[in-house]
Amino acid sequence: MRLKECFMEQIEITFRLTGTDPVSRDLLPYWLEAIGFEGFVENPQGIAAYIPAQLFDQKVLIDFLQSHHLIADCFNIKLLPDKNWNEEWEKNFEPVVIQDQCRIRAPFHKADNAFPLEIIIEPKMSFGTGHHATTTLMIKELLKNTP
Numbered sequence: 001m002r003l004k005e006c007f008m009e010q011i012e013i014t015f016r017l018t019g020t021d022p023v024s025r026d027l028l029p030y031w032l033e034a035i036g037f038e039g040f041v042e043n044p045q046g047i048a049a050y051i052p053a054q055l056f057d058q059k060v061l062i063d064f065l066q067s068h069h070l071i072a073d074c075f076n077i078k079l080l081p082d083k084n085w086n087e088e089w090e091k092n093f094e095p096v097v098i099q100d101q102c103r104i105r106a107p108f109h110k111a112d113n114a115f116p117l118e119i120i121i122e123p124k125m126s127f128g129t130g131h132h133a134t135t136t137l138m139i140k141e142l143l144k145n146t147p
Contacts, residue, residue: 009053010080013037013061017046017074024070035064046074053079093123096130098139104130117146 017025025047029040032049039050058077065074095105095112103115106123119139123129130136 009082011051011053011056012078014048014076015046102139
């Protein structure tokens with residue numbers, strides 16, 4: 001991500017999907033990527049999707065919803081302030097602790113000598129927080145084989 005992309009107004013669209021079939025609910029983020037959406041957060045009622053304000057076109061969104069047989073009035077649009085979204089994410093990103101033996105953190109977190117093993121991962125937009133289940137499972141397996 002280029003620095004100038006970190007500072008831009010974003011549109012947040014919250015989709016209420018309580019009556020939507022599970023397949024459509026699971027596929028919605030993939031479909032939305034095709035029309036410019038870049039980030040997604042699931043919640044119990046549906047999905048919040050994010051798109052740079054300059055790329056958002058409400059007519060395109062409504063046409064999209066109709067073409068995928070989703071209810072066109074099932075969303076809420078909100079303009080988010082212009083801020084450094086990477087910095088916001090970093091403020092809320094917590095290190096991962098696995099079995100009190102291994103701590104996965106980013107370089108911007110302080111070291112913690114309470115853990116015998118520490119893994120430092122530079123997080124990027126698509127990888128590197130250590131929060132994914134595959135990372136946890138792999139570390140647990142490695143710890144089984146560590147004297």
